[in-house]
Structures are given as structure tokens and as C-alpha cells.
Amino acid sequence: MRLRFIFSEIGIGLRRNLSMTISVILVTFVSLTFVGVASLLQTQIGKMKDDWYGKVEVAAYLCPSHSTAPTCAAGEVTPDQMTKIKAALEQPEVAPYIQQPIYFESKQDAYASFEKRFAGDFMASLATVDDMQASFRIKLADPTKYQVVADVLSGVQGVEQVQDQRQLFDRMFLIMDRATLLSGGLAAVMLLAAILLITTTIRLSALSRRRETGIMRLVGASNLFIELPFMLEGAIAATIGAALAVGALWAGVKYLVVDWLGSSVQWIPYVTTADLTRLAPLLVVIGILLAAISSVVTLNRYTRV
Amino acid sequence: MIRFENVTKVYARGARPALDRVSLDVERGEFVFLVGASGSGKSTFLRLVLREERASAGRVWVAGKELGTLSSWKVPHMRRRIGAVFQDFRLLPTKTVFENVAFALQVIGKPRHHILTTVPDVLEMVGLAGKEKRRPHELSGGEQQRVAIARAFVNRPDILLADEPTGNLDPTTSLGIMRLLDRINRTGTTVVMATHDDEIVDQMRKRVVELDTGSLVRDQSRGVYGSDR
Structure with a gap:
């Protein structure tokens, strides 16, 4: 009963704020893609150093x-x-x-x-x-x-x-480090935007269901029970965003790096989809953390007893 | 059941207290009218019982618990022993009568079979049998208030708080609501009702507690609305 009830509440919430839900998904998607790109660039640099420094x-x-x-x-x-x-x-x-x-x-x-x-x-x-x-x-x-x-x-x-000979590579690594920095910076900005957007979404959702939450408090529903649907809404949207980011990165690594770069410039050890497999859980965790932080900050203010 | 000991409630610093050193005892099974002009502190009294507000000074006991020392995570459980109805009914417009009442049980995690047996019983008791599938806007004001009472009573609370439940209803409908509250009271539930409705108070001849600008000015068993009448 509890679970079914909570899930129906979540469904209502997600549908009621469909455009906001979509924007949360997109912002998480873009921000986590940048996080992933930064991380993959660093992995790439590490691989090249391992491979080349031994030979130089x-x-x-x-x-x-x-x-x-x-x-x-x-x-x-x-x-x-x-x-x-x-x-x-x-x-x-x-x-x-x-x-x-x-x-x-x-x-x-x-x-x-x-x-x-x-x-x-x-x-x-x-x-x-x-x-x-x-x-x-x-x-x-x-x-x-x-x-x-x-x-x-x-x-x-x-x-x-x-x-x-190492100096010859160092310039290239410098460029890649700069690219990492840029990507990381963009990721930070987008993550901030994601937090603010999720916060706003949860707030809107909480306000639009103030009547329900008011009655829930009145009849003695526990705080967790009242807040869980809102938290899960944010978490579900963020997880979908993270999944999209992983998908985009996978496509990028597979088609752009492994298939295209890998066949045209063969002497470089490239990042592979295996590296992405290690990265993916981290991205999902970041996405869920984003939602969790935003929920805690917002819900304390709007659904408190 | 409810005990106020020198309770003062001040909302804003320096403002006149909404309740000023009020002491009061309500026994289990009593029916109490809370009367007084607007702003006399009736709603504050009810909010303190529900622990929507905390007393600024003094102590409040509800169902054996001292609310000042009750940790906030225990508040929901305390509230499950209290039902509350309001002048504006506070029903969910998108849910049917049945769903509105069932909602109160769902959100405290009652099992499905319990809900399916309890809700029809209570709807029958408040006189709404056969209207389970209506939505609030398809009902009259009196019927809507009956739904609200059913929701407040479905979990068999020890205490029922009513904040001007007849405020939006005509006298005949009000009388029906009062009969219902009286019936609930006879099951052993303590009822505290804040009201402006002098006719009802005079007819019922129950205990009357009068507040005036935050102070308790009268506590009379089998009383009437105005003390000077």
C-alpha cells in the first residue's frame, strides 16, 4: 500500500510539472556530460603518459x-x-x-x-x-x-x-589539461544550474501540493512519508539525466574515439568504453547526490511539521 | 485528555499575547465549546493542541504527552490520535469522497484491507453511504463537511478538534453536523469545538469555555454562548 501510494504520488508530481521535469533531466544530462568529458580527458592523458613516457x-x-x-x-x-x-x-x-x-x-x-x-x-x-x-x-x-x-x-x-623528448608531449598534455579545466569549469556551472533548477522544481511541486501535504501533516503522516515523493521525483529526473549523459559519452567514445580516431591515428592508446563503464556509476551517484542535496535544502523549508 | 497549564503564546516579539496564561483541563469524553470573538485565541488554542505551534510559556499535555518536550519526530504519531475539521473543509478536489477519506489512512501506512473495510463504515456513519464516488464539488456544503469529519474520525482518534465547522453552513445543515459531532462524542471521543454560532451552543448545553483577547474569562458546564444572557 505504502509503496504503491508513494509511486502514484510521484507519477502525479512528475506529470504535473512535466516541462520542469524535462528541464531538470536536460540540465543534469548536460552537466554530467561535461563532468564525464573532463574525467575521460584525464584518463586519456594518464594513458598516454603511461604509454609514452616508457618509450621516450x-x-x-x-x-x-x-x-x-x-x-x-x-x-x-x-x-x-x-x-x-x-x-x-x-x-x-x-x-x-x-x-x-x-x-x-x-x-x-x-x-x-x-x-x-x-x-x-x-x-x-x-x-x-x-x-x-x-x-x-x-x-x-x-x-x-x-x-x-x-x-x-x-x-x-x-x-x-x-x-x-618528453617536452614534445608536454605541450600536447598542456592543451589537454586546459581542455579538462574548461570542461570541468563548464561542468561546475552546469551543476550549479542543475541544483538551482531541481530546487525550484521541488519547490513548485511542493507548493502545488500544499493542500495534500497540509492534510498529511494534519492526520499524522511522518515527515519521511510526506517528503519521499518529492525527493524521489528529483532523484528519478536526475537519474534519467545521468543515464542520458552516460549514453552520450558512450556514443562519443565508441564512434568518435574508438572507431574514428582509433582507425585513423593508430599510435595513440585511446580511452575505451571500458573506462566509461568505470565512470558511469560515479556519474549516476553525482546525479542522485545533486537531487538529494537540493531536496534536503528545499523540503526543510516547505514541508516542515 | 487535554491539559493547559499557564499557557502563553506570543507570535511576534512585543506583540499582545494570543493566549495569556490559560489553564484548562478537558477530561476524556468531554464535549467543549470554545467561544469568543475573532482574535480571542480560539484558533491558537487548537493549533497548540495539534502542536502546529509551541507554547511560549507554560505547558500543554495532550493524551498524556507533554508537547513542549515531545521530540519533533514523535509529533506525527501524536497527531494520529487527534482528528481535525475546519470551516473550509480542506478536501482534495481531485479525489473522490472515498479517496479523500482513504487518504488519511494511506498516508499513515495503513494496509489496504484495513482501508477497504474502515472507510465504508465511517462514510455510512456520517450519512454519506452511496456517495463514495462523488467529488467534493458535486456535494453540498454540509455533505462536504461530513466528508471532512469522516476523514478526521476514520482513524478513531481520542480527540476531535473542530474549528468553526458550521461557519459556512446554514442553520439546518449546521444542526445535522452538530448531531454528528454529538454522536462521535458519545463513542467516547473528546470533542473541542471552536465556534461563533450562539444558537448551537445554546441548544447543546455543553461545557463552554470563553476566551477574550487571549485570556480565559469563563468556564461553565452546561453553559450558553453569551454569559450575560
Whole structure:
């Protein structure tokens, strides 16, 4: 009896304020979609870092024949200088940070990989072995400890430049972080709008049923019994909104990221629908929390004993 | 059943008290008229019994409970022992007669079979048998008040509070309502009725409590409306 009665009350409430109910659903939908996008972007960044930081190296480019760098004043790097550089990298203070062996890429090696990469390109065919630059490729045990290696090698004769490949990615990660921030900011604004809208909806609903709630109080209905239909109304609308958000994110991840991006740019590890499966319950919980917070704030004022 | 001990109620700070040190005892099964001009404190008295308001000073007991110390989550249970009817009936226009009465039982979680047996009984008692499916606007004022009384009485309360129940009704219809309240009183229910209707008070010859600007000025068994008549 109780349950059936409560559900019929909820049905009446939702139908009576249909346009408000729809707007609550839409606002929750949009806000939670932004929350989801922000979270997925962060997941994406995490995945790329995991994948790439393991592969990236620090490249110590050795002096070519015509370089203006002060450490290259003696001209092209000599075998003697190279031995010294190698020794510097093998000294005990630095060695623990470096994965042995250190790979040496000669000019011939560089040329070979260059040719392979730009096969068939006319401009590339003009390049010669002497245009290439020899380098030490150093894999770090901990990719964040780049500075240690850079300090050891900078200023050493024969090293033109030390480059951390990580920097190339960092700009991209920065862009993605900014996008996360933007999406998170929009999510916050929309969440606020959602709370205000749910509050208003519940208030309208409570006011339009003041006669009923008045009689309920009079005949001794418990507070929970009086407030539950209103709370559930908000919760149901918010849950539908959350479900729509999950659906939209799923479609986005499936068709946009996995199917489209995944087939055109294949070397990036993308977020998958599995990541979304982990995220979905969280979004639903946020939606329900939104409704719960709004209900508690509103109902205390409008249906109190 | 109802006991007021030096009860004062002040709504706004500094304003004249709506009730001023009122002490009163109503025994189980009594029928009490609460009379007095508008603003004399009759409604405040009833609201204090229902604990819609709390006393500013003094103590109120209803059905053995001291309302000042009653925690608010117990208030609903206390109210289940009180029925209340009003001048404006307060029926739900979208529900039928049966549903209006059943509503009072549904919202306190009574089982379905209980509702299906109790509601027809009480409708029969108030003289509305056969009109279960009407809606309030299809009924006369007197009939609407009977629905309200049925709703107040369906849970067999210990106390029935009536705030000018005949205020909107003509004398003949009022008389019918009074007979009904009298019948309810005879089942052992304590009835407290606030009214302006001197004819009814004079006819019934019940206990009369008179309030004047918040003070209790007369408490007379088998009394009449005006003390100087």
C-alpha cells in the first residue's frame, strides 16, 4: 500500500510539472556530460603518459661539423670526446637513473632511419649521411629524472644539445589539461544550474501540493512519508539525466574515439568504453547526490511539521 | 485528555499575547465549546493542541504527552490520535469522497484491507453511504463537511478538534453536523469545538469555555454562548 501510494504520488508530481521535469533531466544530462568529458580527458592523458613516457628517451646530440654551439668550437665530435661523454654517463652518481645499455646512433644509423621514414620524398632524397647528426639515446629508469642527465651532459665538449623528448608531449598534455579545466569549469556551472533548477522544481511541486501535504501533516503522516515523493521525483529526473549523459559519452567514445580516431591515428592508446563503464556509476551517484542535496535544502523549508 | 497549564503564546516579539496564561483541563469524553470573538485565541488554542505551534510559556499535555518536550519526530504519531475539521473543509478536489477519506489512512501506512473495510463504515456513519464516488464539488456544503469529519474520525482518534465547522453552513445543515459531532462524542471521543454560532451552543448545553483577547474569562458546564444572557 505504502509503496504503491508513494509511486502514484510521484507519477502525479512528475506529470504535473512535466516541462520542469524535462528541464531538470536536460540540465543534469548536460552537466554530467561535461563532468564525464573532463574525467575521460584525464584518463586519456594518464594513458598516454603511461604509454609514452616508457618509450621516450633523452637524446644527447653530438656536435656536427658546422655548429655554432660553444661546446662544439672544436668542430665535429671526436672519438676522444665521445669516450669522455660515455664515461660521464657511466659515473656512479648518474648510472642508477639510466637504463643500460646506452644506445649510440651514428650518422649512418640516423640516415637509415631518416630514409625509412621519408621514403619516396623528393626533398629527403637530397639529404646525405653527412647531414645527419650522431647522438646518444639514453633511456631513463625514471622518466621524470631528466634534469640529472641534462646537468651531467650540458657544457661537456662535443655535446651540442640535450633534448628530452618528453617536452614534445608536454605541450600536447598542456592543451589537454586546459581542455579538462574548461570542461570541468563548464561542468561546475552546469551543476550549479542543475541544483538551482531541481530546487525550484521541488519547490513548485511542493507548493502545488500544499493542500495534500497540509492534510498529511494534519492526520499524522511522518515527515519521511510526506517528503519521499518529492525527493524521489528529483532523484528519478536526475537519474534519467545521468543515464542520458552516460549514453552520450558512450556514443562519443565508441564512434568518435574508438572507431574514428582509433582507425585513423593508430599510435595513440585511446580511452575505451571500458573506462566509461568505470565512470558511469560515479556519474549516476553525482546525479542522485545533486537531487538529494537540493531536496534536503528545499523540503526543510516547505514541508516542515 | 487535554491539559493547559499557564499557557502563553506570543507570535511576534512585543506583540499582545494570543493566549495569556490559560489553564484548562478537558477530561476524556468531554464535549467543549470554545467561544469568543475573532482574535480571542480560539484558533491558537487548537493549533497548540495539534502542536502546529509551541507554547511560549507554560505547558500543554495532550493524551498524556507533554508537547513542549515531545521530540519533533514523535509529533506525527501524536497527531494520529487527534482528528481535525475546519470551516473550509480542506478536501482534495481531485479525489473522490472515498479517496479523500482513504487518504488519511494511506498516508499513515495503513494496509489496504484495513482501508477497504474502515472507510465504508465511517462514510455510512456520517450519512454519506452511496456517495463514495462523488467529488467534493458535486456535494453540498454540509455533505462536504461530513466528508471532512469522516476523514478526521476514520482513524478513531481520542480527540476531535473542530474549528468553526458550521461557519459556512446554514442553520439546518449546521444542526445535522452538530448531531454528528454529538454522536462521535458519545463513542467516547473528546470533542473541542471552536465556534461563533450562539444558537448551537445554546441548544447543546455543553461545557463552554470563553476566551477574550487571549485570556480565559469563563468556564461553565452546561453553559450558553453569551454569559450575560
